[in-house]
Amino acid sequence: MKKILFFVFLFLCIDSQAQEMESEVIVYNARLGYSGVTFPISLSADMGIIDWLIDRNDAISIGAQLNLFNWNDGVESHISYNIASRCNYHYEFIDYLDTYAGFQIGIISAGFAFGLNIGARYYFSDIFAATIEYGGSSYNGISVGISVRPNH
Numbered sequence: 001m002k003k004i005l006f007f008v009f010l011f012l013c014i015d016s017q018a019q020e021m022e023s024e025v026i027v028y029n030a031r032l033g034y035s036g037v038t039f040p041i042s043l044s045a046d047m048g049i050i051d052w053l054i055d056r057n058d059a060i061s062i063g064a065q066l067n068l069f070n071w072n073d074g075v076e077s078h079i080s081y082n083i084a085s086r087c088n089y090h091y092e093f094i095d096y097l098d099t100y101a102g103f104q105i106g107i108i109s110a111g112f113a114f115g116l117n118i119g120a121r122y123y124f125s126d127i128f129a130a131t132i133e134y135g136g137s138s139y140n141g142i143s144v145g146i147s148v149r150p151n152h
Helices: 002-014
Strands: 026-034 041-051 058-072 077-091 097-108 111-123 128-135 142-148
Touching (some): 058 097, 077 111
């Protein structure tokens, strides 16, 4: 069984092509973050809506994000959430690396939230990527995780 899984993983890695965000492609992300006081869990999805804006290496995506985080005010522990829409500008400087920057607008447990973010996804295959992102609409922290692009 281990040999079969190894060869499936090897096939996915060898079968890679240029990896930029494209129109009508959906990328699902799961990340764990750190902001100095909390470890948020972030789930998001981005869909390419425009590509080839400036040249063949760029695109614009829209999406949605859910952040869950636990924090302590010194007296008791709290669980908070953030639900936001996101918009990112993507540019592929090198093959397999999708870099992006954008903004998020949404609601947090106690009101309105707005934030900026910057991030990158390195694709190991046409489907899977390692993700890192900084910023966001509910905390200013860094998060790392995985991305899946099943419809590429």
